[in-house]
Amino acid sequence: MSTITYDLPAYRFPARWATPLTWLAIAYLGVPLLGSDYLFEAILLPFLALSLAGLGLNILTGYAGQVSLGSAAFMAVGAFAAFNFNLRIDGLPLIVSMVLAGLAAAGIGLVFGLPSLRLKGFYLAVSTLAAQFFVQWALTKFSWFSNDSASGVIDAPQLSVSGFAFEGPVGRYYFALTVVCVLTLLAYRLVNSQTGRNFIAVRENETAARIIGVPVLKTKLLAFAASSFVIGIAGVLWAFAYLRTVEPAGFNLDRSFQILFIVIIGGLASIRGAFFGAALIVVFPLVLSRLGSFLLGDIFNSGVLDMSQRIVLGALIILFLILEPDGLVALWDRIRKRIGTATVRS
Amino acid sequence: MTLAFGALGSAPFPPELQEHLAGLDGPVRRDDERQATVSDTVLDLVGVTLSFGGVVALTEIDLSVRRGEILAIIGPNGAGKSSIINVISGVYQPDRGQVRLSGRFYAQVPTQQLARLGVARTFQNLALFKGLSVLDNVVIGRAHKTQSSFIEQIVGLGRARTEQTDARSRALDVLDFLHLSHVGDRLAGTLPYGLQKRVELARALVAEPDILLLDEPMAGMTATEKNEMVGFVRAARDRFGTTVVLIEHDIGVVMGLSDRVAVLDYGRKIADGTPDEVQRDQRVIDAYLGVAPENEDGEGI
Numbered sequence: 001m002s003t004i005t006y007d008l009p010a011y012r013f014p015a016r017w018a019t020p021l022t023w024l025a026i027a028y029l030g031v032p033l034l035g036s037d038y039l040f041e042a043i044l045l046p047f048l049a050l051s052l053a054g055l056g057l058n059i060l061t062g063y064a065g066q067v068s069l070g071s072a073a074f075m076a077v078g079a080f081a082a083f084n085f086n087l088r089i090d091g092l093p094l095i096v097s098m099v100l101a102g103l104a105a106a107g108i109g110l111v112f113g114l115p116s117l118r119l120k121g122f123y124l125a126v127s128t129l130a131a132q133f134f135v136q137w138a139l140t141k142f143s144w145f146s147n148d149s150a151s152g153v154i155d156a157p158q159l160s161v162s163g164f165a166f167e168g169p170v171g172r173y174y175f176a177l178t179v180v181c182v183l184t185l186l187a188y189r190l191v192n193s194q195t196g197r198n199f200i201a202v203r204e205n206e207t208a209a210r211i212i213g214v215p216v217l218k219t220k221l222l223a224f225a226a227s228s229f230v231i232g233i234a235g236v237l238w239a240f241a242y243l244r245t246v247e248p249a250g251f252n253l254d255r256s257f258q259i260l261f262i263v264i265i266g267g268l269a270s271i272r273g274a275f276f277g278a279a280l281i282v283v284f285p286l287v288l289s290r291l292g293s294f295l296l297g298d299i300f301n302s303g304v305l306d307m308s309q310r311i312v313l314g315a316l317i318i319l320f321l322i323l324e325p326d327g328l329v330a331l332w333d334r335i336r337k338r339i340g341t342a343t344v345r346s
Numbered sequence: 347m348t349l350a351f352g353a354l355g356s357a358p359f360p361p362e363l364q365e366h367l368a369g370l371d372g373p374v375r376r377d378d379e380r381q382a383t384v385s386d387t388v389l390d391l392v393g394v395t396l397s398f399g400g401v402v403a404l405t406e407i408d409l410s411v412r413r414g415e416i417l418a419i420i421g422p423n424g425a426g427k428s429s430i431i432n433v434i435s436g437v438y439q440p441d442r443g444q445v446r447l448s449g450r451f452y453a454q455v456p457t458q459q460l461a462r463l464g465v466a467r468t469f470q471n472l473a474l475f476k477g478l479s480v481l482d483n484v485v486i487g488r489a490h491k492t493q494s495s496f497i498e499q500i501v502g503l504g505r506a507r508t509e510q511t512d513a514r515s516r517a518l519d520v521l522d523f524l525h526l527s528h529v530g531d532r533l534a535g536t537l538p539y540g541l542q543k544r545v546e547l548a549r550a551l552v553a554e555p556d557i558l559l560l561d562e563p564m565a566g567m568t569a570t571e572k573n574e575m576v577g578f579v580r581a582a583r584d585r586f587g588t589t590v591v592l593i594e595h596d597i598g599v600v601m602g603l604s605d606r607v608a609v610l611d612y613g614r615k616i617a618d619g620t621p622d623e624v625q626r627d628q629r630v631i632d633a634y635l636g637v638a639p640e641n642e643d644g645e646g647i
Contacts, residue, residue: 186500193499194510197486201475208473211435212553213461213490222496269477 065203078232105232113224267327
């Protein structure tokens with residue numbers, strides 16, 4: 001017996017966990033040593049928040065096959081709920097208000113997931129637009145949500161957990177990174193469980209799923225709730241850790257589409273896909289602007305940048321849908337395999 | 347209708363069917379049925395009529411399936427074979443008539459309860475979850491047994507863990523039984539057609555059903571694959587005691603495999619008996635070979 005318990009972890013551990021652990025080590029130890037404030041503020045923090053949002057949407061769209069265009073709305077719900085819980089309940093720890101915010105987003109997600117019981121595909125996507133417009137309208141209309149602040153823009157509270165304050169870009173980076181890691185682990189466990197298989201079964205063939213005993217309605221609603229929970233927390237990170245301000249305008253339809261593109265470009269039904277997609281979406285505009293001003297000089301002003309960004313991104317999405325429907329993840333795996341066989345041969 | 351049953355001969359009717367034919371109804375019949383359920387039929391269709399708009403797919407179908415038998419439903423294209431399977435599994439709701447499953451009568455079988463009622467089925471056009479591995483496709487066949495909540499599954503301890511290991515080991519057993527172990531890790535969508543059909547059988551078998559409904563399990567297969575499949579279906583029945591209802595076009599396969607054959611034509615059951623009896627039945631021969639002049643009363647058209 002003792003030999004078995006001794007052998008198993010030692011034998012299995014490295015193979016499956018080597019890659020994620022390497023990435024974790026780089027993220028926790030390597031990046032803070034090398035990175036500048038600019039890297040944290042402009043790249044890593046939005047990357048983490050968008051990755052998490054992409055991860056959340058991937059549970060719903062990638063795994064359970066329910067298309068949603070309301071992701072930004074659920075982010076907004078998360079951000080505003082966390083702000084209000086923090087503001088109105090004295091002494092509520094930040095973590096608790098974040099979890100409550102996630103639950104609030106899950107609740108709203110559940111309500112707007114109800115049409116999925118009847119609608120599919122394109123029609124469902126349109127009905128989730130209702131969430132997008134309704135939430136944004138409600139947050140702007142009722143100033144109670146933003147604590148009657150005149151501009152509708154409010155400062156996010158300090159990020160502190162049991163007395164320890166995460167200050168400065170690096171502190172906020174660590175905070176966001178930890179939240180993302182925990183939720184990624186939970187999402188990974190979820191999609192590899194029986195419930196995760198149920199998600200995929202509902203996506204691939206609803207009738208067959210129902211016949212083998214998958215509770216289809218429950219599974220769909222659960223996908224909406226779990227996805228909105230994660231997206232809601234991503235909204236908290238976006239507002240509290242990245243922007244340091246909470247405003248409804250940041251959570252518009254453009255953001256919803258951005259998150260959908262992250263999932264499509266990164267790879268549907270893949271945990272890593274959200275990170276790949278978010279990396280591309282965040283880094284791509286920066287690279288484009290650098291490259292543009294380097295090649296074209298002054299002609300490449302912000303107007304041209306904005307336009308060229310949209311054009312290139314649009315072209316990229318079309319290319320991906322045609323050439324690599326499984327996204328960057330599939331591309332990455334293929335490249336790695338090529339390199340693997342090449343090194344073996346040589 | 348009565349004419350059709352003339353061909354039956356040896357097949358003993360359960361009392362509820364005889365009474366149904368005699369046109370009795372109401373609570374009196376119900377009481378007698380309670381007794382009848384003790385008998386060896388596990389599935390009955392009573393007067394099932396189904397139509398789509400104006401097109402009649404099934405007319406007054408009565409059918410009883412006995413425990414542990416392999417019943418084949420045959421008939422020309424469009425005779426209503428798949429409709430029967432879809433009525434039994436609740437995909438279609440019949441206009442009239444009822445289906446009796448595990449002692450209860452249903453006007454429409456509740457599809458989401460089907461697995462718990464002990465019925466598993468395969469589909470004429472494959473309905474595998476292509477994005478899952480073969481093993482996961484079979485594991486998910488245990489979905490109806492899952493009790494744990496998703497939070498327990500995320501934590502992965504206690505009940506959720508037991509269920510997971512149990513489902514996995516059963517799935518591995520079934521894969522082994524159907525000689526599919528070597529493809530367990532592959533995505534179901536990447537397998538050749540014949541193997542996908544077999545994976546669907548595995549997914550149905552892992553649920554340990556009392557009744558297995560196979561909708562053209564050998565369609566599109568080569569002769570070798572058909573023979574293998576016949577072997578697997580028979581082995582499944584012998585090993586698990588499963589009752590099998592199958593639809594098949596290939597008469598040769600049907601005659602060799604099944605204990606009893608029901609023949610449909612234009613939505614009516616025209617014969618029901620052992621393979622030998624059915625083969626000699628003039629109406630069956632007519633249905634398959636076609637006969638125009640004698641059919642003056644228009645029966646079956």
